[in-house]
Amino acid sequence: MGRKRTKSGKIRLAEVAELAGVSPITASRFFRNPEALSVAKRTRVESAAKELGYVPNLAARALASQRTEVIGVLIPSLTNNVFSDVLRGIYDASEGSRYSIQLSNTRYSILQEEKLLRLFLAQKPAGLIVTGIDQTTESRAMLEAADCPIVQIMEIGPDPVDMMIGFSHYDAARAAVAHLFEQGRRKIGFVGARMDPRVQRRLDGYVSAMKDAALFEQRLVVTTATPTSVTLGGALFTDLLAREPNLDAVFCANDDLALGVLFECRRREIAVPEQIAIVGFNDLEFMASAVPTLTSVRTNRYEMGKTAATMLIEAIDGRRPEQPVLDLGFRVIERQSSSPRHSDSRPTVSGVGTANKMVALPSSHD
Amino acid sequence: MGRKRTKSGKIRLAEVAELAGVSPITASRFFRNPEALSVAKRTRVESAAKELGYVPNLAARALASQRTEVIGVLIPSLTNNVFSDVLRGIYDASEGSRYSIQLSNTRYSILQEEKLLRLFLAQKPAGLIVTGIDQTTESRAMLEAADCPIVQIMEIGPDPVDMMIGFSHYDAARAAVAHLFEQGRRKIGFVGARMDPRVQRRLDGYVSAMKDAALFEQRLVVTTATPTSVTLGGALFTDLLAREPNLDAVFCANDDLALGVLFECRRREIAVPEQIAIVGFNDLEFMASAVPTLTSVRTNRYEMGKTAATMLIEAIDGRRPEQPVLDLGFRVIERQSSSPRHSDSRPTVSGVGTANKMVALPSSHD
DNA sequence: AGGAACGTTGACAGCGCTACCAGCAACGAC
DNA sequence: GTCGTTGCTGGTAGCGCTGTCAACGTTCCT
Numbered sequence A, B: 001m002g003r004k005r006t007k008s009g010k011i012r013l014a015e016v017a018e019l020a021g022v023s024p025i026t027a028s029r030f031f032r033n034p035e036a037l038s039v040a041k042r043t044r045v046e047s048a049a050k051e052l053g054y055v056p057n058l059a060a061r062a063l064a065s066q067r068t069e070v071i072g073v074l075i076p077s078l079t080n081n082v083f084s085d086v087l088r089g090i091y092d093a094s095e096g097s098r099y100s101i102q103l104s105n106t107r108y109s110i111l112q113e114e115k116l117l118r119l120f121l122a123q124k125p126a127g128l129i130v131t132g133i134d135q136t137t138e139s140r141a142m143l144e145a146a147d148c149p150i151v152q153i154m155e156i157g158p159d160p161v162d163m164m165i166g167f168s169h170y171d172a173a174r175a176a177v178a179h180l181f182e183q184g185r186r187k188i189g190f191v192g193a194r195m196d197p198r199v200q201r202r203l204d205g206y207v208s209a210m211k212d213a214a215l216f217e218q219r220l221v222v223t224t225a226t227p228t229s230v231t232l233g234g235a236l237f238t239d240l241l242a243r244e245p246n247l248d249a250v251f252c253a254n255d256d257l258a259l260g261v262l263f264e265c266r267r268r269e270i271a272v273p274e275q276i277a278i279v280g281f282n283d284l285e286f287m288a289s290a291v292p293t294l295t296s297v298r299t300n301r302y303e304m305g306k307t308a309a310t311m312l313i314e315a316i317d318g319r320r321p322e323q324p325v326l327d328l329g330f331r332v333i334e335r336q337s338s339s340p341r342h343s344d345s346r347p348t349v350s351g352v353g354t355a356n357k358m359v360a361l362p363s364s365h366d
Numbered sequence C: 001a002g003g004a005a006c007g008t009t010g011a012c013a014g015c016g017c018t019a020c021c022a023g024c025a026a027c028g029a030c
Numbered sequence D: 001g002t003c004g005t006t007g008c009t010g011g012t013a014g015c016g017c018t019g020t021c022a023a024c025g026t027t028c029c030t
Helices: A012-019 A022-032 A038-054 A058-065 A083-092 A111-121 A137-145 A170-181 A197-212 A231-241 A254-269 A301-316 B012-020 B024-032 B037-051 B058-065 B081-094 B110-122 B137-145 B171-180 B196-214 B231-242 B255-270 B302-318
Strands: A070-075 A102-103 A127-131 A150-155 A163-167 A188-192 A221-223 A250-252 A275-282 A295-299 A325-327 A330-334 B072-075 B100-105 B129-130 B151-155 B161-169 B188-192 B221-225 B247-250 B276-282 B295-299 B326-328 B332-333
Touching: A012 A022, A012 A038, A038 B137, A058 B058, A070 A083, A070 A111, A070 A170, A070 A301, A083 A102, A083 A301, A083 B100, A102 B081, A102 B100, A111 A137, A127 A137, A127 A301, A150 A197, A150 A301, A163 A170, A170 A197, A170 A250, A170 A275, A170 A295, A170 A330, A188 A197, A188 A231, A188 A254, A197 A221, A221 A231, A231 A250, A231 A254, A250 A254, A254 A275, A275 A301, A325 B326, B012 B024, B012 B037, B012 B137, B024 B037, B072 B081, B072 B302, B081 B100, B081 B302, B110 B129, B110 B137, B129 B161, B129 B332, B137 B332, B151 B196, B151 B302, B161 B171, B171 B196, B171 B247, B171 B276, B171 B295, B171 B332, B188 B231, B188 B255, B196 B221, B221 B231, B231 B247, B231 B255, B247 B255, B255 B276
Parallel strands: A070 A102, A070 A127, A127 A150, A150 A163, A163 A325, A188 A221, A188 A250, A250 A275, A275 A295, B072 B100, B072 B129, B129 B151, B151 B161, B161 B326, B188 B221, B188 B247, B247 B276, B276 B295
Antiparallel strands: A295 A330, B295 B332
């Protein structure tokens, strides 16, 4: 209510202070630490600000206070569904806080990341969210020298720069392969695209699980540096099939590839899961809807983004979390595409708890 | 080369100027308008800045110059593939320019949009990109009063605030229905979710095309305000089928719904396209890979974002485009899912030019 | 040769806000 | 009753940069 066009000159803090009958500095305090004011002045400033439609000048604030209220976010891709979920979480968490998000796209290049990091750091951000744990030495040094809280997201690993939230892609891949073993599969192929560090670790997990079972063969692995797509899934699967016609399962590094494999099976009239089982990664929405429904490894992407931003904001405000490293775990969602061979074809959308784990961390109470 | 930790005090413009042996103001000019300097001073300042690793303080610059180098972007959703493509275009175009992107998510709420707009405008952005043409009256007024260039994206309509880039969702839907008519389909259902203004206009286009052919029936339309998903596509289609068992085609308001319909057909053993044809909207990557391949209306999302940001930056720099309103058109990509009934089942991935159109605009040369 | 015009440079002031410190009143402890 | 102590408020002095305008040297024109 009471909105008015403020055409006659701009509304500065001084105007608010004047209307409220206090000094500018008191008005300033109202916006930064309202509790420090007496109740009388607080309400006076509040209503004055509202009446004038005052909006603080962020540039002046940043200049005077020598810090910004910007959270820098570096992610590898804007189009990948995985990151858009994470981003949504980050934006949701930042909303309502006084921090704004500055987003940049590294395009899966750690050199680009380094460049952007330098840019970001120069603006003295309040906090930083970076993707993954594979920064350049230079980036790592900059991050460690930065005097703001930092969260690394998407995966967990040894020696975090500061805070860290994610899960083990390696363990998740092992769990997926273990699930296929349980279903009696032996000739399990791996299909991967882009091969960024996280996909690489999924591959590592697959390889180790297969080796543990003495089932590993190099020709079961088909990968490419090409960006992922559904179509690519079909192509890689075709390649895989040519190398190993007796394949009985495919573990796909992501769900798009899995969908592509499913379509390719349909095109070739390969029965899923009777002939070949399919397991994806990420558990995008469509996996539960496909025919047959597709098994996948569920990851908590939205929660990851939201928690990362929340932790970061808490840390900026001086309340460091008691657990600086958070493993959000994963979960193999078993569906028809990896049912036993003589499946009755009924959905089996039951999450198993086995793979849902939390890594033990220092100082874990609560 | 020559990177060094600048630990001893911060590098300000004054330091650069001192090292270069010029006044601070000259150094300042170097960064804003290098041509105004003599070659000698220019090189001196340049090397001084490089040697000291000078990075301008944006807050101080914004405060002193009373303007920022921020482009505000308001989009309805972060997770929708459509917008992530647009966003990628925007970010790509902004890269290399001196402008940075400030992104906010309206969540399909025009009230939220109004709120964010107010916030953005208060920071005096260099330019603004907003989604669609359905702002609140208040938002519209703010946009018109804003003293920065503005681009409306995603669709075109009458009286733009400033610049506009998109296409006619109405025409695109009509073209999709016309294509189905050409294939001999008559009982064509419409499936839509979320029902934001653009989806609504697709529905309008569908309705008008059906009415033109005297084939419209209300029960052929199934919509919901629920956010879209593949699973929802199946559910809405189930609903539609219950209302009209003799359906021979479905026009889906987006590709996710179309994929859901395809899966549901498979579940019900409905032959596509023999029994029912499917047409989607947006032409996401997976459409070409599905079995059968899925017909869709291709839209130029990445280009839209990229062009919007490019136009905006040009306008900010004082070079207004000769064409303030740009129709990027669309194209019906015909695939198997809408082949004639007695299809030989071979792919027909041929784009037709018929639906690809450009609206006539004032002062169109070049 | 004198003056205008241009290109280049610098001095000054101030953008709107906050850090810092000082001041004042009210209160309790001794 | 005096002396901290606390809670609240205000004054002063910039934060680092740029807009404006004036001044300078040089060139070109008449």
